């Protein structure tokens with residue numbers, strides 16, 4: 327079976343949003359992706375103070391069930407160390423994007439593509455590039471929706487591992 331990246335979704339992610347994000351991720355990374363189903367974050371990862379799910383914990387819950395190399399698109403708020411974030415990823419493990427504050431499809435896609443890139447081994451880039459680290463909402467709106475040439479070259483090298 328050829329290698330593919332798993333895409334999980336959550337209960338209330340609209341189909342239109344999901345399809346937009348997945349279609350555009352495929353456009354950037356041109357590898358195999360498969361939408362494999364709905365997953366709900368486990369209640370044990372709920373963080374009361376920030377009213378959100380702890381990103382490393384919900385990621386780890388999936389990894390503990392034996393799944394890696396996934397992108398999980400959720401509508402619930404997620405956080406890191408008590409601060410609400412748009413997305414989160416761990417290298418060669420998994421990536422998550424939350425649409426709770428990213429109602430526009432294009433923004434959800436950019437954040438998902440950034441987190442996915444990080445998971446497969448790309449790193450923060452200072453050029454006009456999708457891998458430019460998102461610092462705030464305005465920056466996410468303005469940043470590029472494609473990889474710069476340097477990241478594209480790096481990605482092609484990384485891609486060999488995954489096909």
Ligand SMILES: [Zn+2]
Pocket residue numbers: 451452453454455456457458473474475476477478
């Ligand atoms: Zn770049």
